Amino acid sequence: MEGVMAIGKSSYALSSSSSIRLSLPTTTVSATTNHRHLAAFQSPAHLFSNSSLSYRMINTTKKNKTAHIFLPHLIASMEVEESYIMIKPDGVQRGLVGEIITRFEKKGFKLKGLKLFQCPKDLAEEHYKDLSSKPFFPKLIGYITSGPVVCMAWEGVGVVASARKLIGATNPLQAEPGTIRGDLAIQTGRNVVHGSDSPENGKREIALWFKEGELANWEPVQTPWLIE
Ligand code: IDP
Numbered sequence: 001m002e003g004v005m006a007i008g009k010s011s012y013a014l015s016s017s018s019s020i021r022l023s024l025p026t027t028t029v030s031a032t033t034n035h036r037h038l039a040a041f042q043s044p045a046h047l048f049s050n051s052s053l054s055y056r057m058i059n060t061t062k063k064n065k066t067a068h069i070f071l072p073h074l075i076a077s078m079e080v081e082e083s084y085i086m087i088k089p090d091g092v093q094r095g096l097v098g099e100i101i102t103r104f105e106k107k108g109f110k111l112k113g114l115k116l117f118q119c120p121k122d123l124a125e126e127h128y129k130d131l132s133s134k135p136f137f138p139k140l141i142g143y144i145t146s147g148p149v150v151c152m153a154w155e156g157v158g159v160v161a162s163a164r165k166l167i168g169a170t171n172p173l174q175a176e177p178g179t180i181r182g183d184l185a186i187q188t189g190r191n192v193v194h195g196s197d198s199p200e201n202g203k204r205e206i207a208l209w210f211k212e213g214e215l216a217n218w219e220p221v222q223t224p225w226l227i228e
């Protein structure tokens with residue numbers, strides 16, 4: 001298969017020999033790999049389908065055929081949501097607070113609440129009540145109450161799903177490089193950060209961890225540079 005994918009004003013070519021040619025308005029970048037036997041160099045062909053999103057692939061054997069990148073797990077809500085993000089005690093003890101906050105700041109989400117907090121046992125149990133029947137529950141409560149945590153409320157379009165992607169998989173060894181857990185942790189029981197798993201839980205958890213008056217309503221000056 002050989003094709004050229006156009007993204008905005010840029011385009012790049014795909015072929016069965018994993019030859020990728022990236023054409024920018026003024027430059028052309030070529031990269032050829034011969035590592036198809038390695039999982040890390042899988043053909044990108046599976047990323048394309050004829051549905052969703054606004055990317056256009058021009059197949060050079062079937063010119064002008066329109067197709068699109070198909071990444072269902074990357075599609076986030078278009079609603080303004082809130083997510084409760086918490087740096088767990090291991091993240092605080094390991095000096096990762098600045099690094100973790102920075103990832104959400106750089107993404108462009110709005111910080112509405114932030115505090116260092118020693119979590120009492122009953123709050124940890126309420127927060128993780130859905131896991132109360134799990135064998136690891138007592139250890140989880142012990143972990144979350146073992147030292148201060150950093151509580152954060154973040155707001156933005158699609159912030160819940162996006163934050164989960166920034167955080168990565170629950171098991172840090174399965175989390176992708178580039179994610180917080182993928183880069184900074186190795187064990188599920190020490191996975192440095194929590195993120196709400198639904199918009200409903202985002203609201204529930206922020207109401208649980210923050211008192212009235214602890215959240216700020218403000219408009220970042222950068223908003224027009226993030227959202228058209
Ligand atoms: P999540 O944090 O990725 O949403 P959940 O399944 O909601 O994952 O689990 C909540 C937290 O419970 C995890 O982040 C982790 O700290 C802990 N946990 C989950 N599964 C295990 C386990 O099998 N052993 C130890 N701790 C676990």
Ligand code: MG
Pocket residue numbers: 195197
């Ligand atoms: Mg969870």
